[in-house]
Amino acid sequence: MKKENIIWSAVKTGLIFGVITIFLSFVGMVEVFSKRDVVEHVITLGQFVLLAAAFASGLISSRGTLNPPGQNKSLPALTAGLVAGLVTGTLLGLLVFAIGDSAEPALRKIFLNASPSLYQLLTIGKGAGNYWVMPTVGAISGLLGAAYLLLPELLRRPINRALLVVVFMALFSGLFRVVFINQGPGMEVVAKFLFGQTGLTVAGTLIFFIGVILIALFWNYRGEQIQSGVARLPKSGQVSLRVATIALIAFVALGLPLVSGPFIAQVIVTVALFILMGLGLNITLGFAGLLDLGFVAFYAIGAYTVGLLTSYGPFGLQHIPFWVAVPIAVLVAMGAGFMLGLPVLGVRGDYLAIATLGFGEIIRLLAGSDFLAPFFGGPQGIIGIQKPCLGTLEPFLKVDVPRVCNGIELGKPQDIYYIAVASALLIAFVAWRLRESRLGRAWMAIREDEDVAEALGVNLIQTKLLAYMLGAAMAGLGGAIFATLIGSIFATSMQLLVSINVVSLIIVGGMGSIPGVIVGAIALIGLPELLREVSEFRYLLYGMTLIIMMLAKPEGLWPSQATLRELHHSDVKAETKA
Amino acid sequence: MRTSVGERLLDLAVSGVLWGFRILLVAAVLLGTIATIRAGKYTSEQWIDFVVFGISQGSIYALIALGYTMVYGILRMINFAHGDIFMTGAFGAYFLATWLNGIGFIDNHPILGLLIPILFAMIMAGGIAMLVERIAYRPLRGAPRLVPLISAIGASFFLEYAFRGFFGPGVYAYPPIKALEGEWNVLGVGILKVQVVVAVAAFIMMAILYFIVMFTKAGKAMRAVSESKDTAALMGIDVNRIIVSTFALGAAMAGAAGVLYSLIYRQVGFFMGFTPGIKAFTAAVLGGIGNIPGAMVGGLVLGVFESVGPSLFLEGLGIPRPYQLKDAIAFTMLVMILLFRPSGILGERITTKKA
Known part of the structure; x- marks a missing residue:
């Protein structure tokens, strides 16, 4: 009885994520994102997004089995992850089947993006009849998602950060490359070693990944000491530290356009x-x-x-x-x-x-x-x-x-x-x-x-x-x-769109919060301007962001304290903290 | 009492500006109308054309406005995504109609060829509206009022740009229905068949909706929920189900309106819902929001004003190419209604707290 429930909820999670991935494919996001690599010649951003969806479905459905948390029940968790990932992948496989490998798929008469190149992407270039690719890949990443949840907290956080940093560096690798190359021939070598044309190189990925993990681990052991060390500094020392930080920021801001x-x-x-x-x-x-x-x-x-x-x-x-x-x-x-x-x-x-x-x-x-x-x-x-x-x-x-x-x-x-x-x-x-x-x-x-x-x-x-x-x-x-x-x-x-842009950035940053406006503007205006691929889906993402923010975090990313109080007035903790 | 003189001046300025607006507007409309009529540039036949076009367009607005009005009546929220629901219906019908046209079905059975896409559009729009309600609105019921409004704006943009992603930024041509081409001669005046059919279809839909709301059990439940959710729940009404079916019903009307709209304009595109959406909202407010017959009247008034207006009073004022300002007339009506009579023509006075 219990087991069935786990499987059934895993299937449901898998279905939801499968529908999301199909949606992303039809909207054209997968194809457009595939023009950019996360790791050059290894994985494109579009494939990464699909993998992340399967991974997330595995993670979420296995989290359901770990209730109450802390109990070590690895088998049901892994099964749930596997099933969810498999279902997500199977839906994608069905999509591949529906597109078919003809040069002008019938589905394309309705959905512009159901194109042969999407077919190529979803079969990872294996060509005709390889419907098994997506289910397999989905199942594996679902399993990984579940396994990730079973890792000890000590390892999970560094890996988390490392993944984020790698994706971030990969997204902006083109920019970094240009900026580095502008600095002269010495930097050019470094740039070409770390950053490829469309994403990170394999070496760059490894360096960033391992580097961040090491730093995070180091911070785990020594972070508190450093923080308390700073706190123990004499008053004048703290002031000069702050002045130094501001001066550094100002220096970067002044020099940046140069x-x-x-x-x-x-x-x-x-x-x-x-x-x-x-x-x-x-x-x-x-x-x-x-x-x-x-x-x-x-x-x-x-x-x-x-x-x-x-x-x-x-x-x-x-x-x-x-x-x-x-x-x-x-x-x-x-x-x-x-x-x-x-x-x-x-x-x-x-x-x-x-x-x-x-x-x-x-x-x-x-x-x-x-x-x-x-x-x-x-x-x-x-x-x-x-x-x-x-x-x-x-x-x-x-x-x-x-x-x-x-x-x-x-x-x-x-x-x-x-x-x-x-x-x-x-x-x-x-x-x-x-x-x-x-x-x-x-x-x-x-x-x-x-x-x-x-x-x-x-x-x-x-x-x-x-x-x-x-x-x-x-x-x-x-x-x-x-x-x-x-x-x-x-x-x-x-256009009205500009007003909507501004409303969105305020909502995302946090209504009434001044740093929130800055954060919101950087996230909603700066990122899409820098990433051509994202800017194509800008308003789609805005719409999603507005809904998700309202559902999950109506106070914004950097809320002002008054809003926090207003929206969580039942939550005494937030009130005392604010 | 420190700033009482300043405050009184400010009060004076406020009412002065408001009255100035009214007088200016009335004067402009009157002067323009007189000038146009004296110039006599248009024949009475052309005026009839304008009015008929206004009625058929207005009936579409009315059909969309029903969804706004019903949802507002129950949840006191502006379903900002309603215009885009209208667009989804038009898209669904477009693909079905193109296919039917391809196999020659529309030419052989013009009436079914019209009805089947309408039905499909209604189902599709209703389904999408139910999804939107489930995902973006229901969890936010009871949150501060700004929260669902922003979520609705998000849903609107999401729908628009999802459809842009699906079907591209271009505009599709709705397949022609041969039986609807040409004119009917009514009392010596030629009237386009499409416009008559659109208006008649819209009126039938509105009659059906009115029947459902007034004379069926579900309709009774809807009215009960709109009076008071809590009391309705105590009477054994499943409030959630009624809210969902209200969304679906309003969206079905919008979907049908989408097909009628594309019959007139022959264009289906991802952004087609925005302007008609705002105008239908204007119609809903014009008739008194929450009031179903009001929405119908409001739609017709708006449609006729918008169709007659540019030639009647803008041209008289010497404005070149007045048709560019057609939308501005609708928006001006919207702003004026919101400022001066937010309860609408037929609406009872809603207290400011409610509105």
Whole structure:
């Protein structure tokens, strides 16, 4: 009876993971990911994902048998793992069968990705009739998943970390390779030894894997001593240690664009812009609890203001320098926040989300329409935005001729990098001070309960308007820098998707948490920008992330303490810890 | 009392801006309408065309809006993914209809060739909606209100981009039904057959739904759950089952709407659900959310406004290519309704707490 239950639940887990892998195959993820290797010539990322699914199904189903934990029942655990992995693999095998090995599979008439190359991948290049490959591989990795669970804790954690590091290094090996090679011929040898074209080399994998395991083991034995050693340092020593850390980070941040080249600099600029927007929306959504889905409008307003004020193209109005235009753009965005905030003051909750979404879409439609084209350029947008200039600008001569800069022109992404990162830091500081202020507490009171907050003397109108305005100002700053980076601004670049991006990154990082915004922006904006393969499935992954975060960790990766308390108020432990 | 003058000024500014909005809007609509009518650019036949198109499109919005309204009535949540459920239905029907067309079935049996894909779309959309409810909504019942809304936004994007992955970013052409091509002559005015059929089909679907909700046992249970979940549970109603069947029923309507929509526009693509979804939500709010006849009326009003509006009042205002702003009319109506009468045309006043 008991045994049957184990088998049946293992089959169920296997089925779920099997369906997930088939889904991933049909969506095209397996095929696209296979263009990248984890270990060069050994295993591709796509195969790795499939293996990981079978592994996970084995792990999860064998965990079910170890209940209560700590009991040593290796046989049922291993059986469960084997069965789950086998079922997952069998489903994939069925998929292989359904695709068939013809050059134009019938299934492809419906699912674009049921292609011969997927067939090749799923049979590991063995060709016709090898339906057994996936079930076998699945069963083995399911078994491994179960066995992994039986390892002693002491070994499991280092292996865990080592696997993570290897996957991480493999994903970014192309980047590391380029950066290393840029450093001269000495580093080139190292780079080519560790990193291949599309993934780690075998040697690199072994080095990272074993290295991380050794470090982790060492930390296991000596970590506490080192930590207590640091704690025992005299006060001045601790301060200087902290100063040294900050100095190191600053040094890396300043030097990074010099070594990394324009691509990485541009990615970091994008991340910084989203941090700006995220910090802005974090005020409206995270602090004050007002979900604004039309947030991109403020970004656009900042961008258009800078565009209109500085452009040397046909729509340029004032031809003033960047440094004057940015504060104006921030003020204009703030005014827009006031104007849009006023009417929606009385609207609450999900109605507010939809109303602001409507506002955002109206603004986008208007900006891109022929109706306002004489002012905003319609679908063609505004081009020829003047780059920032350290020094004096020559006067404006005629349309389509940029003003000449006597001094240093900050035109390249590496130059904008400094502006963007500095503004992000500044705004993070402002947001942090705001949160600790009287106003910040009023916002959080509104978030918790509007009526109670009002009864306690919080002026709802004023507080809410300030939330909209300050949030808008930050987004406007982001938009202004964005317009300068790209050199042009179009109505199509202010899609609802941008607002959704910002909402997602706040949710992932943790609502109301400032470090959370930064973490969220790096994870949701930076990673997909760096990994072309991932960026193809960006919004699919966003959708999944939003759902999974809401189900598993609604407080985010780096929660603010207030949110933690709010979401786990039954959990006394969290409260006392916070 | 420190800032009482400032506060009063702020209050004044708020109501001033709100009234300004109203007056501006009414004035723009009136002026534009008068100007257009005096210019006399369109014949009465063209106006009838606009209205008929508006009705057929509005009936589609109404059909989608039913799902929003029913779910909101029961769970007080906006099912943000509803527009994408509509899209999944259209895709399902597209593949079936293409196959049927390939074997010549649609040409031989035009009525069945229309009905079978609709039925399939309803089943498919209902099934997907049940999955979405099970995975993304049910575990979050009782969480703070923002939580299921965000999960719904996630589900919406997940569905859109999963279908993009399955079927590619391109647009598919829904197979033509020959029997629906051409016009019918009604009182000397030519009316496109497709539009009539779409409107009639939508009305039949709505009638069926209304019957189910008002006169069957399951419908009675749905109404009971929407009044009070706890009391309904005490009366022996399986609340979870009723919620799932509400989702499925609303989604089935959306799936059917997806087929009708692709009959008119002949295009099926992964992003087709977004705009109709928002518009149907507008229709639901317009009619008073939670109110089933309201959703039907709201859909029709919105459809007609949107179809007549660009030529009627935008063109009169001298706006070039007013059709570009067709969606802006719908969004403006959405915002205005949410701001000024969130209870809708037919809705009872919902307290702010509820809304």
